[in-house]
Amino acid sequence: MNQISPLAYVHPEAKLGDNNIIGPFCYIDRDVEIGDNNVMQNSVTIHVGARIGNNNEFFPGASISTKPQDLKFRGEETTCIVGDNNSIRENVTISRGTASKGKTVVGSNNLLMENMHVGHDCVLGSGLIIGNSTKLAGEVVVDDNAILSGSVLVHQFCHIGGYVMVQGGSRSPMDIPPYIIAGRDPLKYCGLNLVGLRRRGFSNEQIDLIHNTYRLLYNTGTLKEGIEEVRKTLPMTKEVEYILNFVENSQRGIIR
Incomplete structure (x- = not known):
């Protein structure tokens, strides 16, 4: 009743x-x-x-x-x-x-x-x-298990990946790829969300692979060249595929 x-x-x-x-x-x-x-x-x-x-x-x-x-x-x-x-x-x-x-x-x-x-x-x-x-x-699209701190402003049509941590007071005009910490002004990639990933049961091997994916994406020439290098160098686990699909389908571009 x-x-x-x-x-x-x-x-x-x-x-x-x-x-x-x-x-x-x-x-x-x-x-x-x-x-x-x-x-x-x-x-x-x-x-x-x-x-x-x-x-x-x-x-x-x-x-x-x-x-x-x-x-x-x-x-x-x-x-x-x-x-x-x-x-x-x-x-x-x-x-x-x-x-x-x-x-x-x-x-x-x-x-x-x-x-x-x-x-x-x-x-x-x-x-x-x-x-x-x-x-x-x-x-706006926000994937599973993301954390957005207080007073975050997210631009229309942005995509925020899963397992991210976004710093309080941030302004997000671009897409935020999964598994990372996003902070500073303007908003930037600040490393992996290590605490969040470990709390969610990600193994050291999975975390290392995610880290290496971003290392290649952000440090290998253009983003397209970084994607090609990841596909050539790393095993295509579901975490790596998620990152690459997110980046390749980004409409607003990803934070760097």
Whole structure:
């Protein structure tokens, strides 16, 4: 049975699963689907197009599936998909999609800290930690297990690789490839995210191979020549392939 405060509003067309807690002053709009065992503390707003999984906790002031901050948006029917086991802290805003992709996606097991923003058509993976006041512009992609510290600003269309650590207060105008620490101003490659990789169970052999991949990429002539040297010199493990595919498909270029 759902526990719905008498001070909350739930649209009669909203679809709720079981055992959800909806606190006072929450607002659940039409065309919303919510799974099981979610907690919405007071003053949470769930707008049109939200598709929410199970076991999520939303803290006061969170606003999910908000109207996109995109002047090209014309009211098309789009969605905002949130997976399972997420902690979405105070005043987090997540916009729904536009005609570009049709949906904004947030995976599972993420911690989105206070006052951060997820723009329209973003695709966020799982296992992320995104710090206070970090802002992701439209159509940003963040792969699994990345950590973005506080007050990071990410340009639209950027791609952030998995297992990265991004320094607080950074501005990211380019793609950030996986497994690294990104910091300084302007944003640069600052070595591997060794602590993060070891915590995630990467072996010394895997870490050495990732290190050698970046050594060749960044120190062998052009980026194209570096990619060729990696393919010629190193074994093509899934980690190496991930790095090379990321670099080869980068639309904005990678940080150096």
